[in-house]
Amino acid sequence: xxxxxxxxxxxxxxxxxxxxxxxxxxxxxxxxxxxxxxxxxxxxxxxxxxxxxxxxxxxxxxxxxxxxxxxxxxxxxxxxxxxxxxxxxxxxxxxxxxxxxxxxxxxxxxxxxxxxxxxxxxxxxxxxxxxxxxxxxxxxxxxxxxxxxxxxxxxxxxxxxxxxxxxxxxxxxxxxxxxxxxxxxxxxxxxxxxxxxxxxxxxxxxxxxxxxxxxxxxxxxxxxxxxxxxxxxxxxxxxxxxxxxxxxxxxxxxxxxxxxxxxxxxxxxxx
DNA sequence: TTCAGCCTGTCG
DNA sequence: CGACAGGCTGAA
Numbered sequence: 001x002x003x004x005x006x007x008x009x010x011x012x013x014x015x016x017x018x019x020x021x022x023x024x025x026x027x028x029x030x031x032x033x034x035x036x037x038x039x040x041x042x043x044x045x046x047x048x049x050x051x052x053x054x055x056x057x058x059x060x061x062x063x064x065x066x067x068x069x070x071x072x073x074x075x076x077x078x079x080x081x082x083x084x085x086x087x088x089x090x091x092x093x094x095x096x097x098x099x100x101x102x103x104x105x106x107x108x109x110x111x112x113x114x115x116x117x118x119x120x121x122x123x124x125x126x127x128x129x130x131x132x133x134x135x136x137x138x139x140x141x142x143x144x145x146x147x148x149x150x151x152x153x154x155x156x157x158x159x160x161x162x163x164x165x166x167x168x169x170x171x172x173x174x175x176x177x178x179x180x181x182x183x184x185x186x187x188x189x190x191x192x193x194x195x196x197x198x199x200x201x202x203x204x205x206x207x208x209x210x211x212x213x214x215x216x217x218x219x220x221x222x223x224x225x226x227x228x229x230x231x232x233x234x235x236x237x238x239x240x241x242x243x244x245x246x247x248x249x250x251x252x253x254x255x256x257x258x259x260x261x262x263x264x265x266x267x268x269x270x271x
Numbered sequence: 272t273t274c275a276g277c278c279t280g281t282c283g
Numbered sequence: 284c285g286a287c288a289g290g291c292t293g294a295a
Contacts, residue, residue: 001289036277060290076290078279095279113278115290154272163291170289220281222289239289260273262287 001077001115002060004137004168005211006222006230010081011057013225014064014107017083021104022051023066029096033111037118044120047071052102058130059137059167064100070123071100076115078221082108085227112221137168138208145201152189157258159189168208171261172217172239177207179238184270185256185263210235238264 002010026044028034050066057063062081064071073081084105098109098118109118121129135144148165149156159165160174169177178185180203183196192200216222216230219240223229237247242255246266254267 003289006289074290076278077288111278112280113288113290115277117291158272161290172289217289219289261290 001079001170002075002216002222003170003173004060005173005208005214005232006216006224007057007060007062007075007168008212009216009230010225011055011062014081014083015055017105017225018052018102018107019054020051021102022049023047023100023102024049025101027099027101029093029098033097033114034118037120039118039120047120056126057136059133059163060170061130061133063126065123068123070119070121070126072117072119072121072126072129073109074117076111076113076117078113079109079111079116080221080223080227081225082110082223082227083225133163133167134165135167137166137204140166142198142201146194146197149189149192149197149200154188155185155258156183156187156189156192157185157261157263161259161261169204171263172219172236173207173211175239175264176236177204178270179265180207182270185258185265187271238266240264 025048028041031040034040047066047069053065055062055064060074062073085108095110095112096108097111100107149159152159156178157174160169181200183200211217211232214230214232214235215224217232217236218229219233238253242253242264244253246253246269249266249268251266251268253264256263
């Protein structure tokens with residue numbers, strides 16, 4: 001799914017097209033899904049008629065801010081927010097969950113696997129609501145980054161996946177980051193040297209910035225706010241490439257499981 | 272820290 | 284048919 005670069009790309013797309021747009025009506029396509037989040041058609045009355053003031057992202061959570069309310073999305077593995085999607089004549093409309101009808105266009109929330117989430121809450125509760133995840137990966141200072149990693153007893157891969165220390169990296173960008181920084185996914189946070197941590201920090205920023213510039217990675221389902229694919233996947237070095245030669249040393253990349261997630265790395269380059 | 276579970280789909 | 288897929292939770 002959308003990790004930080006993908007959610008940031010969607011945020012920018014929606015910001016550009018929908019800032020100031022008035023929400024006319026909300027249409028629920030899948031009541032059963034919305035019911036999981038205790039939402040039904042009438043609950044959206046509080047934001048209907050209000051302008052979308054701005055958008056906010058922390059980690060993989062994207063919030064649309066209306067007056068005193070926040071509509072918060074998490075896209076899970078296959079969620080998408082698409083502006084003015086072409087009306088598909090027959091097939092995959094059954095993945096549609098919600099449409100927000102604005103005066104300037106319609107925004108569709110769809111999700112094939114339905115691991116996505118949606119919450120409607122008061123804007124004043126947003127900081128606390130997002131408080132269970134750590135600082136956004138592009139916001140954290142090098143000092144905080146170092147402090148968090150050097151206290152982490154578990155494996156470094158788990159550190160990035162958990163979201164509670166630093167928010168935004170998922171399986172793709174964690175594998176890519178650890179390769180770029182030449183660090184084994186099995187290493188424990190508190191065993192990393194200061195230089196290694198600094199290298200990780202710098203590579204993390206570069207990786208995420210480059211990925212955003214490429215409008216994110218589309219492996220299979222991800223599309224941006226306009227329904228188009230990203231292209232950072234062509235620059236992946238290890239993710240999904242187990243068995244292929246390492247781009248640096250030609251050793252075959254290995255695949256293992258860490259924290260229940262497929263993990264690809266170079267057993268030679270990553271120490 | 273591991274595991275099933277939440278869902279649906281693709282690939283071999 | 285089984286394995287796997289950009290995530291995350293709650294329970295053992």
